[in-house]
Amino acid sequence: DTGVSQNPRHKITKRGQNVTFRCDPISEHNRLYWYRQTLGQGPEFLTYFQNEAQLEKSRLLSDRFSAERPKGSFSTLEIQRTEQGDSAMYLCASSFGTGTYNSPLHFGNGTRLTVT
Amino acid sequence: AQTVTQSQPEMSVQEAETVTLSCTYDTSESDYYLFWYKQPPSRQMILVIRQEAYKQQNATENRFSVNFQKAAKSFSLKISDSQLGDAAMYFCAYRSVTGANNLFFGTGTRLTVIP
Numbered sequence: 092d093t094g095v096s097q098n099p100r101h102k103i104t105k106r107g108q109n110v111t112f113r114c115d116p117i118s119e120h121n122r123l124y125w126y127r128q129t130l131g132q133g134p135e136f137l138t139y140f141q142n143e144a145q146l147e148k149s150r151l152l153s154d155r156f157s158a159e160r161p162k163g164s165f166s167t168l169e170i171q172r173t174e175q176g177d178s179a180m181y182l183c184a185s186s187f188g189t190g191t192y193n194s195p196l197h198f199g200n201g202t203r204l205t206v207t
Numbered sequence: 208a209q210t211v212t213q214s215q216p217e218m219s220v221q222e223a224e225t226v227t228l229s230c231t232y233d234t235s236e237s238d239y240y241l242f243w244y245k246q247p248p249s250r251q252m253i254l255v256i257r258q259e260a261y262k263q264q265n266a267t268e269n270r271f272s273v274n275f276q277k278a279a280k281s282f283s284l285k286i287s288d289s290q291l292g293d294a295a296m297y298f299c300a301y302r303s304v305t306g307a308n309n310l311f312f313g314t315g316t317r318l319t320v321i322p
Contacts, residue, residue: 124309124310131314131315132314132315133211133298133300133312133313133314133315134252134298134310134312135312136309136310136311139309147309149309180250182252184252191304191305193302195242195254195257196254196310197254198244198251198252198253199251200249200250200251201250201251
């Protein structure tokens with residue numbers, strides 16, 4: 092069990108640029124989550140996948156945000172035309188679940204995005 | 208929508224002493240899960256303890272225990288024999304049994320352990 096891996100750890104970009112983050116979940120986990128955490132706040136849910144299907148999207152996930160999990164393994168989160176308000180820590184988590192059962196979420200170290 | 212409230216932005220405890228972190232939540236559901244996560248300065252969230260709402264017995268994990276009061280919608284975390292490594296942000300979180308699988312987090316409590 093190597094844990095949830097996120098890359099890059101840090102990303103600095105200029106406003107208007109596109110950025111993409113990657114998350115590699117724990118291998119046997121079929122569920123994958125993206126959260127955003129700003130300073131002094133708890134993580135806020137963005138989106139959730141079960142295998143390759145994106146089952147839930149938060150209203151926080153504007154049209155500039157898109158997430159994929161093409162083969163049900165790793166996932167990418169892309170932010171287009173970044174804004175300064177996108178600066179945050181982006182956390183990925185994974186779990187194993189069937190139906191209403193869900194194991195506890197395991198989190199990665201996060202990707203810290205700074206938009207200048 | 209479910210909300211989770213942590214009313215203590217910061218707490219401190221002397222090493223080897225006991226501290227209790229508070230959490231309240233609002234829900235109309237009868238069955239759900241509650242969690243405490245720890246986030247050290249390295250930023251990785253680590254599960255500390257979890258409680259199923261249908262279980263009356265309070266969960267315990269070594270030095271960590273909870274006081275779950277379902278009627279009051281209260282879920283506090285007690286850390287006994289506090290250690291320097293316990294210093295971190297602590298987040299209380301709620302998850303529904305049905306429907307959404309995501310966690311709703313509180314705003315966190317920063318715990319300082321004084322040597």
